[in-house]
Amino acid sequence: xxxxxxxxxxxxxxxxxxxxxxxxxxxxxxxxxxxxxxxxxxxxxxxxxxxxxxxxxxxxxxxxxxxxxxxxxxxxxxxxxxxxxxxxxxxxxxxxxxxxxxxxxxxxxxxxxxxxxxxxxxxxxxxxxxxxxxxxxxxxxxxxxxxxxxxxxxxxxxxxxxxxxxxxxxxxxxxxxxxxxxxxxxxxxxxxxxxxxxxxxxxxxxxxxxxxxxxxxxxxxxxxxxxxxxxxxxxxxxxxxxxxxxxxxxxxxxxxxxxxxxxxxxxxxxxxxxxxxxxxxxxxxxxxxxxxxxxxxxxxxxxxxxxxxxxxxxxxxxxxxxxxxxxxxxxxxxxxxxxxxxxxxx
Amino acid sequence: xxxxxxxxxxxxxxxxxxxxxxxxxxxxxxxxxxxxxxxxxxxxxxxxxxxxxxxxxxxxxxxxxxxxxxxxxxxxxxxxxxxxxxxxxxxxxxxxxxxxxxxxxxxxxxxxxxxxxxxxxxxxxxxxxxxxxxxxxxxxxxxxxxxxxxxxxxxxxxxxxxxxxxxxxxxxxxxxxxxxxxxxxxxxxxxxxxxxxxxxxxxxxxxxxxxxxxxxxxxxxxxxxxxxxxxxxxxxxxxxxxxxxxxxxxxxxxxxxxxxxxxxxxxxxxxxxxxxxxxxxxxxxxxxxxxxxxxxxxxxxxxxxxxxxxxxxxxxxxxxxxxxxxxxxxxxxxxxxxxxxxxxxxxxxxxxxxxxxxxxxxxxxxxxxxxxxxxxxxxxxxxxxxxxxxxxxxxxxxxxxxxxxxxxxxxxxxxxxxxxxxxxxxxxxxxxxxxxxxxxxxxxxxxxxxxxxxxxxxxxxxxxxxxxxxxxxxxxxxxxxxxxxxxxxxxxxxxxxxxxxxxxxxxxxxxxxxxxxxxxxxxxxxxxxxxxxxxxxxxxxxxxxxxxxxxxxxxxxxxxxxxxxxxxxxxxxxxxxxxxxxxxxxxxxxxxxxxxxxxxxxxxxxxxxxxxxxxxxxxxxxx
Numbered sequence: 009x010x011x012x013x014x015x016x017x018x019x020x021x022x023x024x025x026x027x028x029x030x031x032x033x034x035x036x037x038x039x040x041x042x043x044x045x046x047x048x049x050x051x052x053x054x055x056x057x058x059x060x061x062x063x064x065x066x067x068x069x070x071x072x073x074x075x076x077x078x079x080x081x082x083x084x085x086x087x088x089x090x091x092x093x094x095x096x097x098x099x100x101x102x103x104x105x106x107x108x109x110x111x112x113x114x115x116x117x118x119x120x121x122x123x124x125x126x127x128x129x130x131x132x133x134x135x136x137x138x139x140x141x142x143x144x145x146x147x148x149x150x151x152x153x154x155x156x157x158x159x160x161x162x163x164x165x166x167x168x169x170x171x172x173x174x175x176x177x178x179x180x181x182x183x184x185x186x187x188x189x190x191x192x193x194x195x196x197x198x199x200x201x202x203x204x205x206x207x208x209x210x211x212x213x214x215x216x217x218x219x220x221x222x223x224x225x226x227x228x229x230x231x232x233x234x235x236x237x238x239x240x241x242x243x244x245x246x247x248x249x250x251x252x253x254x255x256x257x258x259x260x261x262x263x264x265x266x267x268x269x270x271x272x273x274x275x276x277x278x279x280x281x282x283x284x285x286x287x288x289x290x291x292x293x294x295x296x297x298x299x300x301x302x303x304x305x306x307x308x309x310x311x312x313x314x315x316x317x318x319x320x321x322x323x324x325x326x327x328x329x330x331x332x333x334x335x336x337x338x339x340x341x342x343x344x345x346x347x348x349x350x351x352x353x354x
Numbered sequence: 355x356x357x358x359x360x361x362x363x364x365x366x367x368x369x370x371x372x373x374x375x376x377x378x379x380x381x382x383x384x385x386x387x388x389x390x391x392x393x394x395x396x397x398x399x400x401x402x403x404x405x406x407x408x409x410x411x412x413x414x415x416x417x418x419x420x421x422x423x424x425x426x427x428x429x430x431x432x433x434x435x436x437x438x439x440x441x442x443x444x445x446x447x448x449x450x451x452x453x454x455x456x457x458x459x460x461x462x463x464x465x466x467x468x469x470x471x472x473x474x475x476x477x478x479x480x481x482x483x484x485x486x487x488x489x490x491x492x493x494x495x496x497x498x499x500x501x502x503x504x505x506x507x508x509x510x511x512x513x514x515x516x517x518x519x520x521x522x523x524x525x526x527x528x529x530x531x532x533x534x535x536x537x538x539x540x541x542x543x544x545x546x547x548x549x550x551x552x553x554x555x556x557x558x559x560x561x562x563x564x565x566x567x568x569x570x571x572x573x574x575x576x577x578x579x580x581x582x583x584x585x586x587x588x589x590x591x592x593x594x595x596x597x598x599x600x601x602x603x604x605x606x607x608x609x610x611x612x613x614x615x616x617x618x619x620x621x622x623x624x625x626x627x628x629x630x631x632x633x634x635x636x637x638x639x640x641x642x643x644x645x646x647x648x649x650x651x652x653x654x655x656x657x658x659x660x661x662x663x664x665x666x667x668x669x670x671x672x673x674x675x676x677x678x679x680x681x682x683x684x685x686x687x688x689x690x691x692x693x694x695x696x697x698x699x700x701x702x703x704x705x706x707x708x709x710x711x712x713x714x715x716x717x718x719x720x721x722x723x724x725x726x727x728x729x730x731x732x733x734x735x736x737x738x739x740x741x742x743x744x745x746x747x748x749x750x751x752x753x754x755x756x757x758x759x760x761x762x763x764x765x766x767x768x769x770x771x772x773x774x775x776x777x778x779x780x781x782x783x784x785x786x787x788x789x790x791x792x793x794x795x796x797x798x799x800x801x802x803x804x805x806x807x808x809x810x811x812x813x814x815x816x817x818x819x820x821x822x823x824x825x826x827x828x829x830x831x832x833x834x835x836x837x838x839x840x841x842x843x844x845x846x847x848x849x850x851x852x853x854x855x856x857x858x859x860x861x862x863x864x865x866x867x868x869x870x871x872x873x874x875x876x877x878x879x880x881x882x883x884x885x886x887x888x889x890x891x892x893x894x895x896x897x898x899x900x901x902x903x904x905x906x907x908x909x910x911x912x913x914x915x916x917x918x919x920x921x922x923x924x925x926x927x928x929x930x931x932x933x934x935x936x937x938x939x940x941x942x943x944x945x946x947x948x949x950x951x952x953x954x955x956x957x958x959x960x961x962x963x964x965x966x967x968x969x970x971x972x973x974x975x976x977x
Contacts, residue, residue: 027787045816047803049734060730067728071721078688078717085695086710089631090702096858098892099699104637108693109686113640116685120678120724127674127728134730135667151506186501187597189662189737193803197733200663202598203500204591207664220815224737224805225662226494228501229421232808308812328421 047220049193053240056134056211057196063130067123074119134197138210142176145169149181149188149201151227152234152330153293153306163253164281166293168301170239172246173216181207189225192238198224213240218302229329235307249300256284257296257353267349270342275335282353291331299354306330317347378926380464381872385471386450387768392475393442398835399482400434403427405832412825414813424809425492426511430482432495433515436611437522438478440749443757444618445470448533448557450768454863454870455551457542457879459923462535465965466528469930473525476938481518484511491515494807496608497578499589499600504582510945513582516575517941523568523575524937530564533557542862544881548642551861551885552635555642556621559649560614566653567610574603583944598663605656613652615749617645619716619756620687623709626763627691629859630706631698634885637690644683644690651680661732670729677727684720688713703857704778708759711786715751719744722797737807740800746793758785758838765842766856770868771849777841781834788830795820795827860885873921929965936961 052058091097146157147169156165159180171177181190183201190209191198194217199209223234241249260268271277272286279291287295298304301311305327309315320343323332338346376384407427410416419427449467453460461467484490489511493502502512537558541550550558577588578600587593589600628635635641655677661670691713700706722744726732735741758781765773799820804811811817855864862879863870865887883889936958943951 043816043819045802047815048801049738049803050801060734063728063730067725067731071725075717075721078692079714082692082695082710082713085692085698086700086702089695089698090700093701093703095699095701097699099631099633099697101634101894102636102697103634104640105693109637109640109690112689113682113686116682119685120681123724123728124675124678127730128671130728130730131667131671131674134733135670186506187498191803191805193734197730198662198736199733202663204596205664220803222805222808226425226498226501226737226807228506229425231425232421232810235812 053215054195054211054213059133138178139176142178146180149183152230154236167236172243176212178210188223191224192221233308233327257282263348264352267345378928380468382449386446389442389446396438403431408825408828414818421809426490429491440615458540465930470525470529472931472934476934477521484514499597516579530561533561549884552624553621556617559645560617563610563614567607571607605659609656610652616752619753622756622760626705626709627694630701633698636693644686647683662736705759705763707782712755719747738800739796739804743793743796766852767868773845781837785834791827860888932961
């Protein structure tokens with residue numbers, strides 16, 4: 009009894025092979041992207057991230073070369089030794105070949121040694137202690153936002169980290185609740201925020217810009233919306249920002265002043281701190297200078313009047329699960345005044 | 355000449371009696387079929403979950419699933435695919451094939467084997483019943499503490515998960531012990547360890563990995579459930595517990611688990627490639643020792659899942675090194691598979707296509723593996739879609755494709771009929787292309803900064819093109835599975851009769867009728883060579899089959915010349931099912947009320963005693 013004989017012809021199969029190869033080529037070309045991907049890990053903007061990228065290239069090429077060799081050998085064997093289903097000749101029953109087997113034990117061993125040497129070289133650089141003069145930033149993860157401290161500079165903020173260009177920055181990472189992970193792909197690989205201990209990571213940013221980032225360890229309902237941004241700016245701009253952040257909240261007038269009193273009467277104060285006022289809550293982000301940030305709500309909404317108002321009217325709809333649960337629904341007038349206040353907290 | 359027996363020509367029995375015979379069966383072949391059908395159903399369930407996930411991610415700001423439901427779906431997709439699809443489907447092959455391949459009449463402990471199946475069914479049903487209460491597990495298949503604590507995961511979702519997994523673990527360990535003992539004790543005379551088919555060796559190694567790896571996750575889960583149910587503090591940071599404890603215990607299980615999943619795939623490919631190359635496996639001893647080496651090394655690499663947790667440079671460097679070492683035995687296996695094909699007479703049947711597809715995709719997954727072991731790169735890859743792409747190449751490519759090949763290869767033996775080659779080839783090409791188009795671009799979105807386990811993403815991230823592409827391709831995989839199901843069903847009714855040895859294969863199961871009689875072998879075969887059936891057919895020589903005087907002493911034919919032998923098979927029993935039910939009730943009781951749990955434990959104990967006192971077979975009449 010033989011296998012059924014309605015096999016596809018070799019020609020049609022070769023066509024399918026070519027289609028696959030073509031499709032993969034198109035994918036590869038497209039993968040080297042014309043699309044703007046602000047959070048990519050591939051175009052590093054810091055020294056340590058450059059080290060990682062310099063390791064990525066040789067290891068990737070090594071993998072591609074090995075794939076082409078082994079797959080080529082396999083395809084050649086199949087192509088060269090294929091027979092029709094009714095061929096019943098029997099090839100030499102080769103059980104092995106010691107010399108060959110030693111050769112292909114040694115080959116991967118050599119590749120492994122090369123990869124390890126390259127890996128350890130890169131590790132020696134990025135896992136070294138940070139320089140003495142590094143700027144210290146403490147990041148505390150919360151479900152689902154980021155608390156930012158500059159312990160030596162007396163600044164507290166949230167969800168937007170400012171750092172000066174060309175100066176090493178050293179992050180102390182902690183968590184207030186569950187495990188999160190700090191990942192700014194263009195600046196550095198990730199490091200977890202572990203409850204109960206402090207993790208560290210450092211790098212020296214090399215190009216100014218606003219870098220998108222987000223939590224990379226699954227941390228519950230709104231994990232996907234636990235985003236943040238890093239602003240790399242000139243030393244002068246950074247110092248100016250620091251001065252501003254150290255000040256208490258601005259005096260309010262008009263709508264903003266009315267919004268300020270609503271902020272107290274509508275229970276916002278229980279969760280948020282606004283320095284210079286009676287608001288000293290610590291459950292949510294510090295809002296003293298919230299209007300100076302580019303984004304709100306854990307990096308998911310732009311900081312515009314429209315978006316702030318949208319957030320205040322439906323925080324649970326825009327970011328399901330988050331801890332901002334309004335005790336009473338706000339009227340549209342409340343929202344208008346509160347928005348004015350928040351937009352005035354520059 | 356042995357005749358082709360067809361299941362439907364057997365005596366007609368009433369539906370009730372037929373169902374009862376399946377419930378009480380302790381025949382390894384029937385239990386294998388039960389495992390297969392059950393895991394196939396879970397494959398569809400977990401596949402539908404995957405497609406829902408892909409629907410949600412097809413566009414930015416997707417609104418098909420809310421975040422909580424999304425989190426439940428990715429958790430159950432992962433958990434089910436690992437514990438209720440991959441492991442039991444491999445177990446289906448172990449069950450059906452191991453006794454046949456080693457020339458035995460059943461496994462060493464047939465009733466324990468039934469118990470393993472029913473316990474697997476109980477644990478998986480317990481976990482899936484959570485959907486009925488809207489409390490499906492949502493902590494990820496990896497269930498990291500302390501997100502799984504009562505504080506951050508109130509409700510019962512994590513308990514359904516933890517208790518379900520504990521029950522499943524009992525099933526896995528019982529089955530693994532059974533196969534180890536079967537392979538050690540029940541081999542036919544002459545079948546030395548180094549004459550066993552490679553698939554038997556892979557089962558043997560996998561079973562050892564299971565009995566060494568599962569205690570770690572069992573301990574981790576018991577700690578977790580103690581924390582949740584009784585207020586202990588193993589993972590409670592505020593009370594001095596440590597969430598890192600969970601990660602170490604979970605991955606000490608979790609990494610060997612990867613090899614528990616892929617070694618059966620290695621085994622299946624190692625049977626298919628020689629048959630359709632008409633050559634013995636190249637470098638048999640190296641293949642065996644490489645698998646054993648992978649098994650050992652697999653226990654020394656767990657912390658490569660934890661490079662981002664800040665373990666320190668020394669630990670990172672050590673685990674990067676041990677992980678990369680696995681590339682060496684894996685490389686040996688890969689080259690030996692290629693060398694098996696080289697110089698052969700390659701027939702591109704459906705099983706062979708799947709085996710070649712397995713080699714190709716596993717090669718890709720195997721090559722991104724050492725890249726992930728390079729710590730600095732892993733700091734980016736970890737928890738990004740790059741990893742999702744990597745392990746789907748390893749598990750879909752390394753296991754699912756191999757299992758599919760295995761189904762096409764052994765379906766004739768199991769049912770007595772051939773699967774349609776025509777539909778099979780459509781199935782292969784659709785599945786193979788769709789899976790590559792689905793999982794390869796995941797590497798790109800991962801490098802572009804997309805983390806895994808995100809229920810949504812913003813439109814300005816530049817990920818929507820690839821995600822749409824991936825989602826469409828994923829539905830191609832779904833379609834290919836429908837083609838597969840169609841083939842399974844149609845071939846069962848209309849497939850050509852298979853005969854004993856439709857593929858001109860090499861190992862003992864092909865010497866007996868398809869489907870095999872309940873007692874497998876009329877007479878236990880004598881083994882003198884590796885690939886015994888091939889040897890019986892062709893001897894040591896080579897050339898054209900026509901030139902060779904066919905030795906023609908296949909075991910079954912040989913056996914039929916003999917007189918009827920007394921074959922004592924153990925009786926059917928429902929006690930294994932009742933013990934499993936008791937265990938499941940005990941676990942479910944912890945979710946409902948402690949009295950129910952105590953009732954379940956009491957039930958289990960009574961059932962174990964009843965099982966022990968039940969006579970294993972009818973009293974012998976003359977011996």
